[in-house]
Amino acid sequence: MTDRIRATYLIETPLDPEKVAEVMAGEQSSGTFTRVHGETDDLRARTRATVERIEELEPAEAPSLPNAWLERQGRRGPWRRARVAIAYPVANVGANLPTLAATVAGNLFDLGEVTGLRLESVRLPLDYRWRFDRPAHGVAGTRRLTGVAQGPLVGSIIKPNVGLSPEETAALVTQLCEAGLDFIKDDEISADPAHAPLEARVRAVMGAVHAYQDRAGRRVMVAFNITDETDAMCRHADLVEREGGTCVMASLNWCGFSAIQTLRRSTPLAIHGHRNGFGALSRAPLLGIGFHAYQTLWRLAGVDHMHVHGLQGKFAQADDEVVESARACLAPLAEGANDPVMPAFSSGQWAGTVPATWAAVGDPDLLFMSGGGIMAHPHGPAAGVASIRQAWDAAQAGEDLEAAARSRPELRRALEFFGKKAS
Structure with a gap:
């Protein structure tokens, strides 16, 4: 039936x-x-x-x-x-x-x-799926907003997670934009802290993003963490939109389905769905909710991006679960639906985890986020971004990473530096 x-x-x-x-x-x-x-x-x-x-x-x-x-x-x-x-x-x-x-x-x-x-x-049946919210942007819309037509989007997270002032955050965003990132996000624990109130942070950061766009002609997407009670999130999204932003982030589990649905219906911005707390629902083998069911429910709320963690990362998930999660995000929720959301890889990702990601997923429609793998690169964030892009170029061309690194100094230094830490 x-x-x-x-x-x-x-x-x-x-x-x-x-x-x-x-x-x-x-x-x-x-x-x-x-x-x-x-x-x-x-x-x-x-x-x-x-x-x-x-x-x-x-x-x-x-x-x-x-x-x-x-x-x-x-x-x-x-x-x-x-x-x-x-x-x-x-x-x-x-x-x-x-x-x-x-x-x-x-x-x-x-x-x-x-x-x-x-x-x-x-x-779900197809007609039932369409009775719920769709992603406002999903994969194709995120590519349009960032101007990245091909390949994975490379992103990073504001680090330190908390403690930076609005001005310090904006200065870091400038540095990350100039390093060549496509996407930058707040950490999930930084929403509206006393040392960097959200309104002041949005204005400062978007000023930096606009200034960079004027110089470089390239638009970087910033996901501002607007996690809050429902009415406040809608106000925060309005602020981001007025300041020319394109994306907001919410901690799904702590906001709830109804709040995310209300947010989706009140803003045209991309919604970056952060799943922090999912481990409490999923880590026990005989208790809770697996990611396939989890992402189905949240996609019905209209999110555009979903976190899946990362391969060989710092968290407890097995690689095959991460891969299945990414594939689930890109698959239709019902037969005949065209409604993919962009899987967001994060947690311990760097140039060295790219080959396994590409081999397992085989699809460039993803957001590859790296914090330490970019900002801790010995030659600076620009070299960190370059090392990740070089790793993706090599992986997609079927080239061995070590061989590719011989002619790519940023990649070579990343393998030398982070490879020792990972071993």
Whole structure:
């Protein structure tokens, strides 16, 4: 049926996975743990979620999570694992993003029947996808705004994260623009600090960006962190737009779906979606939300960029998860949709991580952000940017990085300096 939202889960339970899947379907649609008065056959036919597939996997030796409900029953395993696919009627939800999230996730994590549950993916019918917000810019629009028609966008983050005054921030932005960056962003913990109020920082930084554009004829995108309560974010976005900015950033998890939807509908600017806190939702193998499902929900709020971390980076994610995340951002949310968002690689990225990124993703439609890999380059930020662009040129040409570095001094120095730190 095309009027269904399809979600897949990984579950762990000492019970029959088929019975648990039926409990999940009932709990998140028309019923509860037992059939209730008024839950007629007609109502169930119209509104009940249906279990479409169950794939049993290898069992676990011990439960992944504590469970008082099972302990009261004296359940001791075996701890069976299964992948479960459930389809939810679109009519139960409508174009309501928080309720969609509550439907495909909601109380499922608390079910007494499971010792582990993870939402892995959410797939949508095409007409249902279009009932939600689209990215205002996405990949193509971000390229238009920056003037970068081909290849990855190279970006960096304001460092130190906090502590710089508006004037010091503007001076650093000037330096980064002149170094050849396409994109610059605030750190997620710097929004409206006392030492650099957002309004003063936006005016100072955009003054620097405009001055650079007048000199060089090139427009650099700056993502100002406007994370705040909803009305304040809309005011902040208006300020950035008045000052000639093209992008704002928000910490998605702490603002919430409704706030980001309101922001999307109130501003024409690109929205850079920062996922800080995602690890709390995703790092446990048998609990939380995988990135495919996570990015599906947030893209329905209309973001243009999504963080995916980086390969061989400083965070805990495995490289294959980073790659799958980037591919998910570039894939349509529904069959036939043309709605990609730009994956933003960050965390410990430098010239040496470029070959693995290109080999794994094979697509230049990405934002490659490097903080230390640019600003800590021994020959300065311009050399850091040059080393990354040289690495991308080599990778896309199929050239070995060490061989390419022989004729590219910035790349060679980056490999010498950062390569020792990484080993």
